[in-house]
Amino acid sequence: MPDTTSFERAFSPDAFRAHGHALIDALADYIAAAARGNKMPVLPWVEPEQMLERWPQTFPAAPAQDLDHLLARVLDEANHLHHPNYMGHQVPGPLPMGALCDMVASILNNGMAVYEMGPHGVAMERAIIKWMGGLVGFGSACDGVITSGGSLGNLTALLAMRRVTQDRLDGKSPAVLVSDQAHYSVKRAVKVMGWGEDAAIAVPCDDAFRMRVEALPEAVKQAEARGRRVVCVVGSACTTPTGTYDPLARIADFCGAHELWFHVDAAHGGPAGLSGKYRHLLDGCARADSVVFDAHKMLLMPALVTGVIFRDGANSFCTFDDRASYLIDKSPQEEWYNPGHRTMECTKRMMCLKVYAALMCYGTKFFADYVTRQYDLAKTFARMVRDTSGFELAIEPDANIVCFRYAPAGVIALDDLNAAIRKHIVESGAFYIVQARLPKGHFLRVTLLNPLAGETHLASLLDCVRATGNELLAASRSHT
Template structure:
């Protein structure tokens, strides 16, 4: 069994096995003609369920053949230019190299004596990101598993800094378009169901600052404590960016913690053309960034950053077997002192190798390309009478729906769009997302692939319109 471990006796086995796996995946990436095969759960589940995990194959090639059948053949491939659905990006090669290195060495980024240089690389990247944001010399942060964890930790810090004895009085203010993790964090933090106050948005799906001011004043009047305002720089549905300077001014006036959820919009930190769209983020008390969204990194690669590193003490616990309190005066750089996690992957390495290979401008140019593509896609939709598009994009998201000629019943239009998305997914020709806008069903393109073209967008729109029309035609046949 020792031959299956990575040690000096098995280096050649490691090299051969990894090479076989890489070649298999590379072949799939080179030959995949569609983003998805259209396989159903009923068709795929039996293949997985019939595998006897207690009877190993003892052969890498045979295992990869099996993996081809149950995973690689039917995976959803984000690198395909017609994958247009969720906030999933194709990944850059330096980051994939980093993934291979960090998995093989298997550092754990909780204590210095488990990671050494890995700790310093992560800390350097936190400093780099904080400087890009403009948080100031006292800033700090830590890598996380994703935006949900980052938002949770930021709101934990805000709760502790609020200094109130009654959790029931605490309130979080966030726009109606904010991420669901804000509500989840409130529940996990022991706050009441009414703790999150939704703030109305304008026609561009940006938080209305007049409404925010009204809610802050109401909290003061009613004896409630506004522990945090969550502004979003890149909402999941619309890519909208809340008016950060105005929100920051209100938070300063009322003495409220400002958290900016920039999980999506953080790509603008490297942008060559659109960095000014994040103006005001430098005034935040905490910021969420997801490098695995708009820095083209593999999942997971994310961080939470704070203006005042001292606030991270609210996540610090000492264990004699890990980070004993007696070592604190020695200033041993244990990242577990800042993190909600203990054992934690060296995900920072992927971003480090990407920056050292491509540079920040290289990443930013890729993100600028998808923002430009979204603007072109919006023009296509706005000029096409078959579609209704919701807002002009601030980032790379388009929300729209097909409105077939002669159909006026909103419910029938809803059903046609739901059918079109389902039929498109089943065909495997493209993958798009869906959402609800003002109670009606809409479709969504999230453009994070610089290889996608306006021709791809136009072709997918034609497919959507075709499926919607087929559904309406079949519906008329059934009615007659």
């Protein structure tokens, strides 16, 4: 039998305490440095092949690394989301409290498929689901689960929809109507369900990238021409490319008139329900059958944590109907307290802890103020873009996502120019921004998530974009 000394060292409370104290100090210093931002690149760019060379791809039989050194490297080479010039994807620099809660959840490792493995987690998750349901307008009958991200959340909701609507097909193949701006996970979910490549029928959007509700009847006809029956419409609150909210109330009217399931992907924009100023963007969401709501976007949580909420809580039990005798004895409805009845995950980590703790320790007003501030800041940035010569705004923002581009007079190849601007800026480490391909062309895209960043940083971004664009144009002219 192997000697247990190495196991005892690995589980030593004293060693854990020493490493933990050192790590918390390092992380606190890291957050302070990232928040200042002036001496730290947002992303210390390294080409993928070079990164593979930096990190060994084989592992030693005996210890060969010091943990403190290894984690210091991880911090140095990361994309620094707490940096005020990080304005990229819809992933925030999370609340430090959330990271502490994740550490507790990792130490406890209470998987939440069954109540007896994570009893307090079940209670916290239920409270969060009811709270999220209230934000989108659902009543006390709502129910659901927390799962690992919006993509899995959309799949979970649509699997329940499939079960509920299966008797409405009259022998035809099913179809789902979805905006041509919807998140790709919706179409992917339809394919995962085995409905085929053409089961997700794209509904065109207007110039503001909102679903054209008047185009829904024609989309139904398209489905019928393919031998399919429409059973569901998916609305976005909001879309990923431009942050646009679909006209949810009008979609709900259409679904009600045609007895269709109405699903809303509110992964990003669900927290608008907290803001008295922006709550109206969710008008109509209360009539949805299911909603997906991320906490790792506009609630500042570390990823991943997503609520899947059903207006009629009984439908939350329709996604799966599998029976594992070693885990579950009774029917799903009898065992509401066993999340394994309703989630893809079996060994599900206690994702709910960080959300529950943040709501209890910071209060809901903290998050209401945050949502309002970031949505307001996006409108401010849109005004700055409009008022700055040489820039073009794609659309007025609904949420905290803004699409714009550098469009100096006389330049024709704007798509190539803006793609090159982004590449140079990201690789320089000055800012981290992303892009969106819209009907009018290639646009730069920012998501304003950092509550400590403001107009000064946005003005610096415009200066950086202009300077980079002018340098690229000058270089191009010198080669012609």
